[in-house]
Amino acid sequence: MLDLALKGRPRYWIWVSFLITMIIIGFICWMREHHVGAALTTGLSRDVSWGFHVGQLTFFVGVAASAVLVVLPYYFHNYKIFGRIAVIGEFLAVGCVLIAMLSVFVIMGQPSRVWNVILHPTPHSIIFWDMVVLITYLSLNLLCGWTILHAEKKSAPPPKWIKPFIYWAILWAPSIHTVTAFLYAGLPGRPHWMTALQAAHFLATAFAAGPSLLIILSMIIKKVSKFDPGQQAINKLAEIATYALIIHLFFIGLEFFTAFYSQIPDHMAALKYLYVGYEGHTGMVSWMAISTLLAFTGLLIFIFPPLRKWNVTKLIGALCIFFSIWMDKGFAFVVSGFIPNPFDKVTEAWIALNEFLVAAGVWSVGALVITVLYKIAITVKEKAVFDKYGHKQIVD
Amino acid sequence: MITRRDFLKISAFASLIGLGGSLSIEALEKKQGPQVLKDLKALKGKRWAMAIDTRKFKTQEDFDKVIKACHKAHNVPEIINPLHEVKWIWTEDYEHSFPGTAEHYISKEVKERKFLLLCNHCDNAPCTRVCPVKATFKREDGITMQDMHRCIGCKFCMAGCPYGARNYNFLPPRDYIKELNPEYPTRMLGVVEKCTFCNERIDRGLLPYCVEASEGKIIFGDLYDPNSEIRKVLAENIIIRRKVELGTQPMVFYII
Numbered sequence: 001m002l003d004l005a006l007k008g009r010p011r012y013w014i015w016v017s018f019l020i021t022m023i024i025i026g027f028i029c030w031m032r033e034h035h036v037g038a039a040l041t042t043g044l045s046r047d048v049s050w051g052f053h054v055g056q057l058t059f060f061v062g063v064a065a066s067a068v069l070v071v072l073p074y075y076f077h078n079y080k081i082f083g084r085i086a087v088i089g090e091f092l093a094v095g096c097v098l099i100a101m102l103s104v105f106v107i108m109g110q111p112s113r114v115w116n117v118i119l120h121p122t123p124h125s126i127i128f129w130d131m132v133v134l135i136t137y138l139s140l141n142l143l144c145g146w147t148i149l150h151a152e153k154k155s156a157p158p159p160k161w162i163k164p165f166i167y168w169a170i171l172w173a174p175s176i177h178t179v180t181a182f183l184y185a186g187l188p189g190r191p192h193w194m195t196a197l198q199a200a201h202f203l204a205t206a207f208a209a210g211p212s213l214l215i216i217l218s219m220i221i222k223k224v225s226k227f228d229p230g231q232q233a234i235n236k237l238a239e240i241a242t243y244a245l246i247i248h249l250f251f252i253g254l255e256f257f258t259a260f261y262s263q264i265p266d267h268m269a270a271l272k273y274l275y276v277g278y279e280g281h282t283g284m285v286s287w288m289a290i291s292t293l294l295a296f297t298g299l300l301i302f303i304f305p306p307l308r309k310w311n312v313t314k315l316i317g318a319l320c321i322f323f324s325i326w327m328d329k330g331f332a333f334v335v336s337g338f339i340p341n342p343f344d345k346v347t348e349a350w351i352a353l354n355e356f357l358v359a360a361g362v363w364s365v366g367a368l369v370i371t372v373l374y375k376i377a378i379t380v381k382e383k384a385v386f387d388k389y390g391h392k393q394i395v396d
Numbered sequence: 397m398i399t400r401r402d403f404l405k406i407s408a409f410a411s412l413i414g415l416g417g418s419l420s421i422e423a424l425e426k427k428q429g430p431q432v433l434k435d436l437k438a439l440k441g442k443r444w445a446m447a448i449d450t451r452k453f454k455t456q457e458d459f460d461k462v463i464k465a466c467h468k469a470h471n472v473p474e475i476i477n478p479l480h481e482v483k484w485i486w487t488e489d490y491e492h493s494f495p496g497t498a499e500h501y502i503s504k505e506v507k508e509r510k511f512l513l514l515c516n517h518c519d520n521a522p523c524t525r526v527c528p529v530k531a532t533f534k535r536e537d538g539i540t541m542q543d544m545h546r547c548i549g550c551k552f553c554m555a556g557c558p559y560g561a562r563n564y565n566f567l568p569p570r571d572y573i574k575e576l577n578p579e580y581p582t583r584m585l586g587v588v589e590k591c592t593f594c595n596e597r598i599d600r601g602l603l604p605y606c607v608e609a610s611e612g613k614i615i616f617g618d619l620y621d622p623n624s625e626i627r628k629v630l631a632e633n634i635i636i637r638r639k640v641e642l643g644t645q646p647m648v649f650y651i652i
Binding site: 040190 | 492525529531549556557559568586588
């Protein structure tokens with residue numbers, strides 16, 4: 001089937017070339033970091049030792065996990081509306097897990113030693129488990145998506161042996177994000193991260209940001225190809241994102257209550273830093289203000305059915321939710337965990353240009369994989385006018 | 397009938413299984429533990445601990461002697477920018493050494509004192525728990541060791557340490573060593589390093605550099621030995637530790 005990705009219109013090749021260029025730029029920047037050191041190429045410091053890349057890991061694991069939102073209803077409850085979109089979700093998960101894994105890889109100060117993680121397996125370290133669950137999830141989604149698409153290409157029902165793998169992937173999705181939350185939630189000196197709510201909160205944000213991205217991608221697919229992932233499916237995704245977003249905002253409220261009603265300084269500090277500034281340090285306040293504003297704009301759009309269903313506002317809403325959560329989870333959440341530092345002093349952090357370009361390279365790897373997989377999936381789907389339930393899936 | 401495609405699939409799977417099998421057999425066969433003879437002169441202790449008599453440190457020179465002895469011997473790079481500096485032992489004021497527990501109405505003299513900070517060699521160390529490659533680990537005598545040559549530079553231990561005792565080499569460390577001590581290894585870019593209670597000295601029967609340079613202001617010994625000097629000073633003085641409430645059981649005590 002891979003050959004299907006080798007035939008495309010000029011705009012397909014322009015997009016692929018753009019991604020490859022970004023990957024090369026990212027690679028050069030990454031090499032530069034290992035020549036001159038992270039002092040000059042990242043916004044990190046002795047006090048804030050994790051930043052943008054770890055944020056990207058956290059965020060994209062979530063987006064990957066959210067594939068379960070189309071896979072579970074479709075395969076487990078036979079929810080037909082998601083029939084056409086399921087493979088789109090699975091392939092999105094493949095690309096996002098890849099972004100997540102590469103985002104951890106690029107933070108390594110000694111990348112050539114990374115095999116030590118396998119050579120000296122350490123079950124009491126969460127990074128070890130993160131590697132295990134992410135590799136498994138990547139393989140499962142690739143296997144399930146590919147096998148089912150292959151059957152579809154041959155106009156045959158999917159093989160029976162794939163079922164257990166699908167159920168395994170469904171169980172695995174929440175677990176990958178739980179493990180990611182455990183990276184943070186078990187550290188004694190970081191009160192902002194140390195909340196039992198962490199995994200649940202991560203899942204809530206994932207289930208808002210993931211479907212939002214899937215909505216955006218589905219709309220792009222509909223625009224650039226003849227394949228229609230289905231208006232009903234897109235509307236349903238928007239509904240799911242709305243609920244998840246409300247839960248996310250509710251959880252933020254819970255964090256505020258626990259911190260400010262208990263009045264424990266360690267628990268209030270990071271929240272103050274994020275939203276109003278802490279001891280005169282306001283580096284993240286406008287960033288978080290934008291994130292919050294986007295979240296509420298997205299909520300306002302998605303909570304009213306006419307706005308949620310109209311494609312123009314739907315796209316705006318999905319973009320708002322996606323970027324709101326990306327800003328929060330993809331950077332602010334990580335940095336604020338280090339504020340104040342163990343000496344009750346504040347060192348702020350930002351994103352260096354070199355660091356951003358490395359991240360852009362990492363996104364491009366994910367985007368390239370998603371592009372190739374989508375190209376294959378769309379080409380297969382375009383060949384059949386009707387989906388397996390007899391609904392028209394081709395727009396002329 | 398087996399098609400060419402099926403044959404390739406089967407042989408690919410078979411070779412994968414073979415590879416996995418041989419790797420797991422190798423892992424099982426691996427011998428555990430260090431394979432070196434111990435020095436007969438090595439200091440023997442079940443749980444090394446340190447008591448810093450903060451009353452006896454009077455002048456800046458008192459601190460400088462201790463810090464320099466350590467940093468010089470261990471080839472610690474001298475980086476001026478506090479964002480990226482590397483320090484194994486350093487000073488901090490009372491308020492910032494004990495955030496959360498510092499007493500506002502304590503005597504002015506204590507408030508103005510400086511405190512030597514270093515790795516606490518926690519009995520229940522979070523850094524060793526989070527390290528994915530066992531580059532930081534507990535020795536039997538309680539030392540929280542750091543293998544700077546196995547470290548992959550993931551910085552998880554820096555997030556895990558509640559004491560800010562860990563340093564990442566943000567800059568090529570060898571460029572910032574003024575006087576090289578050929579007896580101790582230098583490090584490379586992108587690894588984490590910190591105080592190791594001078595394991596290399598303990599194993600040869602010597603006290604840590606800082607203890608030696610302090611001329612009696614720092615007491616080092618076996619916490620599990622009821623007759624040790626450190627147990628005596630801990631019992632006879634008012635002592636505090638940093639962030640005891642976290643359950644990490646720091647092994648560095650401050651006499652105030």
